[in-house]
Amino acid sequence: MNRVAVASLLLLLCLPPVTTNAQRNHTLNAFKHIEILADDSFEGRRAGSKGGHAAAGYIVQHLAEFGLATAGEESYFQPFNKKYENCRNIIALLPGKHPKLQHEIIAIGAHYDHVGYGQGKNRGPVHNGADDNASGTATVLELARYFSKPRNKPDRSLMFCFWDSEEQGLIGSKYWVEQPTVELSRIVFKLNIDMIGRLDGETLEVQGHRSGHGIKEPLNAANAKLGIDIDYVFKMPANSDHWPFINKGIPGFMLHTGLHPEYHKPGDDSETIDVEGLEQVGQLARNFIAYLASTKTPPTFRKESLKEKPPAK
Numbered sequence: 001m002n003r004v005a006v007a008s009l010l011l012l013l014c015l016p017p018v019t020t021n022a023q024r025n026h027t028l029n030a031f032k033h034i035e036i037l038a039d040d041s042f043e044g045r046r047a048g049s050k051g052g053h054a055a056a057g058y059i060v061q062h063l064a065e066f067g068l069a070t071a072g073e074e075s076y077f078q079p080f081n082k083k084y085e086n087c088r089n090i091i092a093l094l095p096g097k098h099p100k101l102q103h104e105i106i107a108i109g110a111h112y113d114h115v116g117y118g119q120g121k122n123r124g125p126v127h128n129g130a131d132d133n134a135s136g137t138a139t140v141l142e143l144a145r146y147f148s149k150p151r152n153k154p155d156r157s158l159m160f161c162f163w164d165s166e167e168q169g170l171i172g173s174k175y176w177v178e179q180p181t182v183e184l185s186r187i188v189f190k191l192n193i194d195m196i197g198r199l200d201g202e203t204l205e206v207q208g209h210r211s212g213h214g215i216k217e218p219l220n221a222a223n224a225k226l227g228i229d230i231d232y233v234f235k236m237p238a239n240s241d242h243w244p245f246i247n248k249g250i251p252g253f254m255l256h257t258g259l260h261p262e263y264h265k266p267g268d269d270s271e272t273i274d275v276e277g278l279e280q281v282g283q284l285a286r287n288f289i290a291y292l293a294s295t296k297t298p299p300t301f302r303k304e305s306l307k308e309k310p311p312a313k
Contacts, residue, residue: 029145030278033138034197035270037112038130045129046116047165047172048084055112055137059090059162062141066148068092071159072181080175083168087113090162091181094148096293098155105182106292107159107190107252108143108285109173109241110136111166115264125266130273132263135197137162139282146286147293154293159187163241166194173241177248188298190252192242193285198257199277203231204284205256208242210234210308212251212299222287226280234310246306251299255281 036042036058043051060076071093072078078089090112096102114129128134144160146152159182163172177184189212196204209215209232216232223230237243242252257277262268292298 030138030142031275034130034134037134038128038270040126044116044127045114047113048086056088063092066144068094082171087164089164089172092160094158096155096157097153101155102157104188105157105159105186107187109161110140110193111163112137113164115167127266128269130268130270131197132195136193139193156293173244177244187250190242190245192254194240194254196255196257196281197273198260200274203229205231205233206253207233208236208253210305211246214299218291249301251301
């Protein structure tokens with residue numbers, strides 16, 4: 001890609017207008033986002049950094065072009081200062097079309113920050129975080145593009161969330177649930193997309209599915225024509241941005257293709273992404289969101305999921 005153009009982005013926090021050809025392949029759009037966000041010029045997108053702000057500028061430009069409503073404290077942004085200064089969550093809202101269901105919100109999110117130049121023995125080269133989590137960020141952007149088109153407008157409202165400072169302990173999403181920019185009671189489900197760029201014919205982990213009644217059956221239906229091997233992980237660790245919502249009594253889960261040798265290392269670059277797998281997981285998310293947005297009975301919270309133990313073998 002053009003390094004001069006990306007370097008300019010770091011200073012101006014904007015890019016040239018994005019084309020909106022409805023026929024363009026979702027995979028190519030998503031991978032293009034990954035190539036840009038995981039370029040060296042973004043300096044690893046550390047929370048609150050110059051590169052992190054450039055990534056935020058790239059995201060909000062697209063959200064504005066999709067015509068999504070601002071839902072932060074300052075336009076799309078929700079600023080906060082914890083661990084690092086000048087961090088910013090990004091929140092956009094797509095109002096639903098159903099006169100009653102539009103009050104309810106499906107939250108769809110991914111963290112857009114990464115670890116900059118790394119820490120400890122890995123400190124030095126830029127850590128681009130193509131899988132972690134440019135892959136999730138790119139997919140949420142493409143989901144926002146898809147559902148913002150008039151023919152795809154959902155019955156329930158959709159909130160697209162891009163969390164900052166996840167890498168320091170879910171700080172951005174935790175901050176939002178404590179200082180929500182829309183009424184927390186309106187959120188009926190949280191879909192978290194974190195590291196989905198390494199499917200490579202292996203299993204897709206679904207972490208947190210036990211948090212809600214009636215999740216597996218519609219998710220399996222959403223997967224019927226895709227044939228992804230889904231691993232419904234029993235453990236429900238507080239390891240990504242679905243957790244603060246679950247901890248508040250909101251059902252949700254994370255899509256995740258697993259850790260790998262390049263996790264939090266300089267080798268997590270765009271050429272390692274399984275583009276076909278990225279498309280499959282994105283389509284699964286799209287199908288499931290379409291179900292959530294229209295069903296009369298969305299999943300309800302399972303309080304027992306917070307304490308139950310795995311069945312004896």
